[in-house]
Amino acid sequence: AQSVAQPEDQVNVAEGNPLTVKCTYSVSGNPYLFWYVQYPNRGLQFLLKYITGDNLVKGSYGFEAEFNKSQTSFHLKKPSALVSDSALYFCAVRDISGGSYIPTFGRGTSLIVHP
Amino acid sequence: DAGVTQSPTHLIKTRGQQVTLRCSPKSGHDTVSWYQQALGQGPQFIFQYYEEEERQRGNFPDRFSGHQFPNYSSELNVNALLLGDSALYLCASSLTGGEAFFGQGTRLTVV
Numbered sequence: 458a459q460s461v462a463q464p465e466d467q468v469n470v471a472e473g474n475p476l477t478v479k480c481t482y483s484v485s486g487n488p489y490l491f492w493y494v495q496y497p498n499r500g501l502q503f504l505l506k507y508i509t510g511d512n513l514v515k516g517s518y519g520f521e522a523e524f525n526k527s528q529t530s531f532h533l534k535k536p537s538a539l540v541s542d543s544a545l546y547f548c549a550v551r552d553i554s555g556g557s558y559i560p561t562f563g564r565g566t567s568l569i570v571h572p
Numbered sequence: 573d574a575g576v577t578q579s580p581t582h583l584i585k586t587r588g589q590q591v592t593l594r595c596s597p598k599s600g601h602d603t604v605s606w607y608q609q610a611l612g613q614g615p616q617f618i619f620q621y622y623e624e625e626e627r628q629r630g631n632f633p634d635r636f637s638g639h640q641f642p643n644y645s646s647e648l649n650v651n652a653l654l655l656g657d658s659a660l661y662l663c664a665s666s667l668t669g670g671e672a673f674f675g676q677g678t679r680l681t682v683v
Contacts, residue, residue: 491671500576500662500674501615547614558669559605559628562614 459484459552463563470538471571478533478546478566486554490531492522495545495565504546507531518542538570574599576665576675584681585653593648593678597665603627604646605672606638607662615662621646622668650680658682 460483470476482488489508493501505516512524522533533546545567549560577596585591597604603622607615617630621640640646644665650657658681664672 493674498660498677498679500578500676501664501672503671503673506671557628558603558622559617559620559630560672561617564614565612 459488459550459557459561461548461550461561461563463546463548463566465566466564467567467569469569469571472540473537476535476538476542476568476570478548478568480531480533480548480563482529482531482548482550484550484552486552488531489551489553489560490522490524491549491551491560492516492520492531492533493547493549493562495547501547504533538568540570540572543568543570576663576673578661578663578675578678580678581676582679582681584683586683587653587655589653590649590651591653591680593650593661593663593680595646595648595663595665595675597644597646597663598673601665601667601673602644603666603668604640604644605664605666606646606648607664608632609660609662609677611659618648653682655682 462481491506492504495501507514507524515521545565547565548563551560579594605620606618609615619629624640635651637649660677662677663675666672
């Protein structure tokens, strides 16, 4: 079985400050991990993924995420937040050895960046 | 290069009616997945099509059915609509095992 948790419904940060959106996962085998962003009334846009290799993954729009196997976490980060980063962020996981082609999505975290 | 396109963007239907939603995948992608996203929730997987066959299905009733055509485009059909079927329906395309690219969604309202 595969599952993902986003413990925060909402994250508030001031523009220019660093941001972190948390994600933890559970899989039986090895994970593929993804972050997506969703703007109002739009589909999800792919930000970045971790499959293997370097634990620090860099993605679109200056975002990065750090894979931590011991803590089963894949937190999304950005050094300096922009007001335009305000959106809904989804973490997703797929168990490579689980025989499924389908990622499971978290419930989402609303990021609000204040001017 | 066009991304994933869905039609229509918005739809209003009456309880008991049937609806068909359409999706054209990103160029080169052979796999199409459909998701239902209720307000304030993450996307819930409905089913995935590959090589014109349903490869995997989520926990949705048989009222939800689909099809994939030889050009990889896909349809989602929902019969006997319920008020609870109101949601944003998302189509995502991918190469097998790769990251999914989503369309803008179809907002279905059942009244």
